[in-house]
Amino acid sequence: MRALTEPFKIKMVEPLRVTTEEYREEALRKAGYNPFLLRSDDVFIDLLTDSGTGAMSDRQWGGIMMGDESYAGARSWEHLQRVAQDLTGMQYVLPTHQGRAAERILYSIIGGPGKVFISNTHFDTTRANIEYTGAQAFDIVCPEAADVESYSPFKGNIDLNKLVQLIEQHGAKSIAAVIMTVTNNSSGGQPVCMENMKAVRAICDQYGIMMVIDGCRIAENSYFVHHREEGYQSKSYLDIAREMLNLGDAFIMSAKKDGLVNMGGLLTVKDEALSVKCTNLLIISEGFTTYGGLSGRDMEALAIGLTEVFDQDYLHYRIRSTTYLGEKLRDKGVPVVWPIGGHAVYIDAAKLYAHVPVDEYPGQALVIDLYLKGGIRCVEVGSVMFGKYDEQGKLIPAANELVRMAIPRRVYTQSHIDYVIDVFDDILEIKNRNKGFRITYEPPFLRHFTAHFEPIN
């Protein structure tokens, strides 16, 4: 097989700074051993997130120059509205400054005390926005997802039996929405198949429940449907995305992912009455209806990005390059969530750092070692991110202790990825020296962003 090559050439470069291990040790100490608190200048390869970290194309930068900054009725807004309507089949389009603003608007309207949300897996800001309204959020990913290392083509699916059980248990009236996250970020970036989505639609119809699609990685999900699901091989990625999004009543998108922009979000809905309520909140908290939280140039770049992301060569390179990293790590004996998802490689830290107990955060230990050894920044997706405390203050751990290495879109080359693979030789050698971490400070919501840690000696 020929080497995988980037389907673009480089027109502008941003220098990276190489630091020493001693320097990074000190940087970690100053950052309270939280990678979110590191300075980006101190990071060599930044795999913290694929959100808003991508590179825009020359056409998008051209669009930036053409952005119409009119307060109302801007051309760039009309362009974005057209593209979003065509993609989702939903008439009402609300531009927001990022995904969580769209979440806050929709979930504060349909949520509240006594309400229940059910999802394949709620992303952290999704859960936080729901719980902040006083509602409850339940994750019911399919059983195949529990076995992180075994192959199954659509491990992002929702468990349909549990969905019906939960609806019956709580009563359809108290279910605010079923949220399908595609791909399923917090569950390994795994895809959702069309069959599962259609089944959810049918259940929602049966009980009269709203179905929301959190589709910030809808293009990546469409790639998997095209290549893995029977009957979709002759359909384009864009047509698959259209078919899937059309099944929803509302679509939420952090445009910082498959929108191929550095900032932006979208909320689209089918129902007019709901759109009016959402629009009122948009105007109060984000901006007027024809720009919401975005400038004209942002909307122009997003409209172009939402079209580029479905390019066949781009999507092939995108998914294959992520898979390449995962396959090479697996060959070295690093336990990874299998198969490799769309935007990230997830490492099973509970297995790799089996000597660190869950309440001493094995994922955090791996994150810190990767930065120390290679200047690589990534994020724990385990009990630091999702852990809770019981009434006695004892940790209720997350379902898995993962570390996510998210790949920014069109940013790093094959040799950067090969460097990351090489750093794992050091990790395998030194991992047993790391005894885990304790939390010394944490806020009440989304603690992983600002918590401080100290190493256990």
Ligand SMILES: Cc1ncc(COP(=O)(O)O)c(C=O)c1O
């Ligand atoms: C599935 C999912 N939903 C929502 C969000 C929140 O979007 P944003 O970071 O733009 O607020 C993210 C961000 O990573 C996400 O992955």
